[in-house]
Amino acid sequence: TADICDVLIVHGSDGSEWCQYLKDLFLSSIQVKKQNLLGYEVDSNGTLALEDLQVFWSSKCIVILLSKDLVMCFSKPSLIENLQKALHPPQKVVVLFCGVTDCEEFGDLFKDWPWWKKVSCDDDADAYIAAVTQTIFKDSACESATDTETELERSSIYSKKIETNQEASTVEIVHSNLVVVFPERIRCG
Numbered sequence: 001t002a003d004i005c006d007v008l009i010v011h012g013s014d015g016s017e018w019c020q021y022l023k024d025l026f027l028s029s030i031q032v033k034k035q036n037l038l039g040y041e042v043d044s045n046g047t048l049a050l051e052d053l054q055v056f057w058s059s060k061c062i063v064i065l066l067s068k069d070l071v072m073c074f075s076k077p078s079l080i081e082n083l084q085k086a087l088h089p090p091q092k093v094v095v096l097f098c099g100v101t102d103c104e105e106f107g108d109l110f111k112d113w114p115w116w117k118k119v120s121c122d123d124d125a126d127a128y129i130a131a132v133t134q135t136i137f138k139d140s141a142c143e144s145a146t147d148t149e150t151e152l153e154r155s156s157i158y159s160k161k162i163e164t165n166q167e168a169s170t171v172e173i174v175h176s177n178l179v180v181v182f183p184e185r186i187r188c189g
Contacts, residue, residue, distance in 0.1 A: 006035035007132060008059040012042055012069030018098055018121070019065060025125055031133040035060070046073030048082040056086035061135040064116075067098040080109055090115035091138060094131045097121060 007026060009019045019039040026032040040055065042048060056062060064070070064087075073079055087093050090112035097120045107113040117131045 004036065004058050005038035005055065006060045006136060007032065007037045007063065008056060008061070009037065009039045009063045009065060010042065010070075011039065011065035012067050012071075012073060013044060014069040015065035015067045015098060016041065018067075018096070022063065022065075022096075022128065025128060026132065029129045029133075032129060032136070035136060042070060042073050042079070044069075044073070046076030046079040048079055048086065050082070053082065053086050057088070059092070061092050061094060061132050062087060063094045063096060063132065065096050065098050066100055068100060071100055074109055084110060087112065087116075092135050093117070094119065094135055096128065 009022055011019045016039075019041075023037050023039065026035065026037055038055070038059075040052070087110065093112070093116040095116050095118045097118065099121070102118065110116075117135065119127050119131050
């Protein structure tokens with residue numbers, strides 16, 4: 001498929017619920033909701049079609065849901081080779097540990113591992129949004145990291161103003177904007 005996306009969520013067969021959770025979370029976030037989101041399930045054979053590399057390369061951010069099923073696929077040399085090509089540049093990769101922990105073997109498999117951002121399923125939803133937002137907007141027209149932080153702060157302030165205005169409305173409106181699935185209730189791996 002030659003789909004173009006801003007945020008690509010790569011997962012194994014056991015990461016489908018987390019992928020949907022992240023899509024819902026990002027769509028509810030003022031900073032990420034206008035981005036095109038796409039889930040990409042690595043099949044149980046551990047293959048990554050060469051034509052799919054374009055989807056990886058065109059994305060602004062690649063979120064890897066690192067679960068047990070996906071790690072098991074890493075035993076396939078052809079998958080590792082294609083993932084090494086696809087997960088580039090390293091600044092646009094975010095790893096979400098989902099039922100697995102960081103270990104030296106990942107650094108051996110992926111030469112850019114040290115430069116990837118890392119979050120855990122135990123982190124708050126804000127950590128996922130922050131990691132993806134920083135990755136997406138790193139190449140914006142800002143002249144420095146300080147400018148980017150200022151943009152994110154303004155966006156956060158704007159988000160708080162909206163929440164305050166919604167609170168002044170009715171309780172139903174506030175609750176309809178909340179994501180009701182919590183990460184700790186979704187099984188990892």
